[in-house]
Structures are given as structure tokens and as C-alpha cells.
Amino acid sequence: xxxxxxxxxxxxxxxxxxxxxxxxxxxxxxxxxxxxxxxxxxxxxxxxxxxxxxxxxxxxxxxxxxxxxxxxxxxxxxxxxxxxxxxxxxxxxxxxxxxxxxxxxxxxxxxxxxxxxxxxxxxxxxxxxxxxxxxxxxxxxxxxxxxxxxxxxxxxxxxxxxxxxxxxxxxxxxxxxxxxxxxxxxxxxxxxxxxxxxxxxxxxxxxxxxxxxxxxxxxxxxxxxxxxxxxxxxxxxxxxxxxxxxxxxxxxxxxxxxxxxxxxxxxxxxxxxxxxxxxxxxxxxxxxxxxxxxxxxxxxxxxxxxxxxx
Numbered sequence: 272x273x274x275x276x277x278x279x280x281x282x283x284x285x286x287x288x289x290x291x292x293x294x295x296x297x298x299x300x301x302x303x304x305x306x307x308x309x310x311x312x313x314x315x316x317x318x319x320x321x322x323x324x325x326x327x328x329x330x331x332x333x334x335x336x337x338x339x340x341x342x343x344x345x346x347x348x349x350x351x352x353x354x355x356x357x358x359x360x361x362x363x364x365x366x367x368x369x370x371x372x373x374x375x376x377x378x379x380x381x382x383x384x385x386x387x388x389x390x391x392x393x394x395x396x397x398x399x400x401x402x403x404x405x406x407x408x409x410x411x412x413x414x415x416x417x418x419x420x421x422x423x424x425x426x427x428x429x430x431x432x433x434x435x436x437x438x439x440x441x442x443x444x445x446x447x448x449x450x451x452x453x454x455x456x457x458x459x460x461x462x463x464x465x466x467x468x469x470x471x472x473x474x475x476x477x478x479x480x481x482x483x484x485x486x487x488x489x490x491x492x493x494x495x496x497x498x499x500x501x502x503x504x505x506x507x508x509x510x511x512x513x514x515x516x517x518x519x520x521x522x523x524x525x526x527x528x529x530x531x532x533x534x535x536x537x538x539x540x541x542x543x544x545x546x547x548x549x550x551x552x553x554x555x556x557x558x559x560x561x562x563x564x565x566x567x568x569x570x571x572x573x574x575x576x577x578x579x580x581x
Contacts, residue, residue, distance in 0.1 A: 311350035311384035319363045343378040350384035408464045412445040424539040440541035444468040444562035451485040461491040475504045535573040
């Protein structure tokens, strides 16, 4: 007699002890994002790394101490911006908010409010600091130099930052300046990129006189630098007149008692025309470029960017 056939039922699906399938990390992330839409996440400060390429490098000690005290009492009111770490899971890279992150760590905070922004670019980082006037002139200068080293032109950098091209030119004077000008900037005696640009150009003509003046001047402003320029360049006109030579200012009517500074663009490089020395080649100009180099270039290839009457 044959045994009746029996069907085997798979009951493992009813076994509550069976391991659950692994969650989809992307789906989980989307769920979390949806749940906190419009609200910042609370991210552990230990999981956030500062961007090593961030333009902000100068942190005033007194200002940081005040921010730390405020965060200790009131917390962080404005969330920072972060993006996922490119190589390490569960870690983040800071977009904006280095001061808040550092102060939170010093204040003993374990988390910080943050928004996730995956579309971050280094230009956005600089623009955010410029709009808040938090970026120091040399920090901006270093960013501009980095972009130029990457092959970008001054005009393109200015356009992407939303600033005038002359602002880019002026800030480049803070890259490897003469010692006297570097000391003026680092001491806080003058941090105006435009003023230091004019002073650096004057230093190219009168290095010893400018160095002596920098060490003794009680105040360094646009006005005092302009006065120094008139004082140093004045004797040259007197010498020329005593020799019976007629200077260009005497031959032509001028709006100023001193020669103006003529800023030109040559092959997308900005520089100041040397109006006090004759070029070796006809129809050429001697240009002191913002990167510190001096070259003699064809005049017809130069475009006037601005003329500054001192």
C-alpha cells in the first residue's frame, strides 16, 4: 500500500528569530532627510572634519573666546553647512561654519545643528564669507592665487566671485609681499588691499624710502600713501626741470599735480604702467604686474582697466 504524499511547507518566514534583511542605506538616508525637511540635523561634532582647503585661515583669539562663551550659554543659533565625507562613512566635511564648530568643541558641546549641502563648491565657500565680511584680505588673496595656479584667469575669478576685476588685482599684492608690507598687514596696521597695492607699487620704485617710511609712519591709509607718493615722485620732476627737460605732465594738461597710476590688462594679467622709465623697445610699455613680475610688453595689446589720480 502506497504512503500518501505530503507537501512540505516553508514556515521560515514566520520565524521571528530569523535575521531581518539589511536596510538600504540610501533609502534610510532619504527617510531621515524627509523627516527633518526644513530643520537642521544634530550632528556630533566629533564626526565633522574641517575642509583642509578652506580659505579661512585667520581666527582672532578674542573673537573666538567671545563666541565660545556665547555658545556655552545659548548654543549655536545658526546651523553650519556640511557635506558627506568623500571616503569615510558616517563622517562629514564642513562647508561653512569653522568658527562655530571650533567654538562648540571648546565649549564642550557634543552636537551642532547642521544642514547638508552636497552641491557645495569652494567658490560658494568664499562668497559666503565675503557676504558676511568674515574673510580676511589675505585669505581671499590665497584663494585667488590657488585658482590662478589651477589655470583660471583673473577675469573669470572676478566674475565667479561677483566682484570687480580690480579687487582681484589688488588682493594679489598680498601674495609674497616685501617684508615691510607683510609686517604692516600682519600687525593690523593696514589691511586694505587697495592701499597696500599702491604702497607695493611705490616700493618697486623707491624700495629704501618706502621701507624707512613703513617703519616710522604712525598711520598708513590711502591718504598717507598718496602723500608719500607725491613726496617721493616730486624730486624727479624738479631734477628733470633743472636739466631743461620737459616732463610729460608739463607737455600735457593734467587733472592732478602728480602722475596717475594707470592699471592695464595684458593677456588677462593686471599690472601698473611704469610712467617713470622709458621702455627699451618702441611702442612698448613697462608693466609692474600684480604677481610681482616686471615685463616690457607691446602697448597695443594692453587694455586700460582704470586710472587712479592720487
